[in-house]
Amino acid sequence: DEPQSIHILEVDPKITEIMAARALDDGIGRETVSSMVKRHGAFAGINGGFFKIGTNFDGLSMGALLCSGSWYALPHKARGVIGWNKDRVVLDQVLAECCVIIGDKKIYVESLNRPRKAHEAVLYSRDFHRTTLTEFDCFEVLIKDGQVVEVRNSGSSYIPEGGYVLSLSSPEQIATGEKVDI
Numbered sequence: 001d002e003p004q005s006i007h008i009l010e011v012d013p014k015i016t017e018i019m020a021a022r023a024l025d026d027g028i029g030r031e032t033v034s035s036m037v038k039r040h041g042a043f044a045g046i047n048g049g050f051f052k053i054g055t056n057f058d059g060l061s062m063g064a065l066l067c068s069g070s071w072y073a074l075p076h077k078a079r080g081v082i083g084w085n086k087d088r089v090v091l092d093q094v095l096a097e098c099c100v101i102i103g104d105k106k107i108y109v110e111s112l113n114r115p116r117k118a119h120e121a122v123l124y125s126r127d128f129h130r131t132t133l134t135e136f137d138c139f140e141v142l143i144k145d146g147q148v149v150e151v152r153n154s155g156s157s158y159i160p161e162g163g164y165v166l167s168l169s170s171p172e173q174i175a176t177g178e179k180v181d182i
Contacts, residue, residue, distance in 0.1 A: 009044050009046065013084055013085070013086055013087070013088070013089060014086055014087070018084050018089075019040070019042075020048070020065075020066070020067040020068075021036055021040055021067065022065070022067055022072065023036065023051075023059050024059075026129075027060075027072055027113055027125075027127050027128035027129050028056075028057055028058060028059045028060050028128065028129055029058065029059040030051065030053075030058060030059040031059075033045040033046070033047050048082065049061055049062070049063055049065065050062040050063060050079075055115075056133045057114065057115055057133065060073070060113070060114060061073035062079070063075045063079035063080070063081065063094075064079065064081050064094050064096065066083075070125070070127050071112055071125070071127075072112075072113060072125075072127050072128065073111075073112055073113055073114065074096040074098060074111055074112045075094055075095060075096060076110070076111050076114070077095075078093040078094070078095050079093065079094065080092070080093055081093070081094045098111075098112060098123065098182075100121075100123060100143075100166050100180065100181070100182050101180065101181040101182075102141070102148060102166075102172075102174050102178050102179075102180050103174070103175075103178040103179060105172060105173075105174070107121055107166065107168070107172065108121065109121045109122060109123045109166070110122060111123075112124075112125070112128075113125060113127070113128035115133075115134075116132075116134055116135075116138065116167050116169070118169055119169045119170075120169060121166060121167070121168050121169075122134075122166075122167050123164055123165070123166055123167075123182070124159050124164060124165045124166075124167060125159065125163075125164055126159045126160070126161055126162065126163065126164075128159070129159070130158065130159060131156045131157060131158055131159060132155065132156055132157050132159060132165050132167055133156055134155035134156055134157070134167050135155045135156075136154050136155040136156070137155065137169075138153075138154075138155045138167050138168060138169060139151075139152070139153050139167075139168045139169070139170060139171045139172070140152045140153075140154070140155065140157040140165050140166065140167045140168070141165065141166040141168070141172075141174055142157060142158075142159075142160055142163065142164075142165050143160070143163050143164040143165065143166065143180045143182075144160040144161075144162065144163035144164075145162075145163070146179060146180055146181070147177055147178060147179055147180055148174060148175065148176050148177060148178045148180060149163070149176065150176060151174055151175070151176060153171065155167070164182065
């Protein structure tokens with residue numbers, strides 16, 4: 001019953017650069033689309049996803065987010081995504097599965113860079129934030145250069161530059177120096 005305003009932007013990906021950008025160029029936080037357009041010197045911008053509002057995870061992507069070759073978020077249920085290259089643009093739904101192999105142990109990860117719920121394993125990258133922002137009732141494995149560098153039994157761990165933190169609800173038999181494959 002109310003008037004709608006629909007804007008259509010037609011772009012030829014063969015002659016126009018299309019890029020994905022994160023708010024504030026960070027893993028969490030919010031920013032207006034007009035601010036992002038100005039900061040990147042773009043002609044136009046589109047709000048391309050859903051995000052969390054409030055708490056320490058304000059601005060966290062609620063679906064899959066891949067920018068400049070780095071994964072910032074994985075979907076925890078089938079959600080629509082858009083992807084492109086110079087030849088075409090694709091719209092689809094995506095589900096993802098992730099696991100971390102530490103020594104001879106294969107640990108399935110429920111998600112990437114989002115709040116960890118009880119009895120879950122969540123992997124955090126430095127692209128998310130400086131720390132995991134997790135509660136203190138967890139077990140965290142700090143990973144850098146393909147090996148375990150520290151095992152902690154408290155939350156909100158520092159995420160090593162170029163590394164990861166695997167946050168678990170219960171301890172695993174993991175030792176410093178073990179080889180890691182993600």
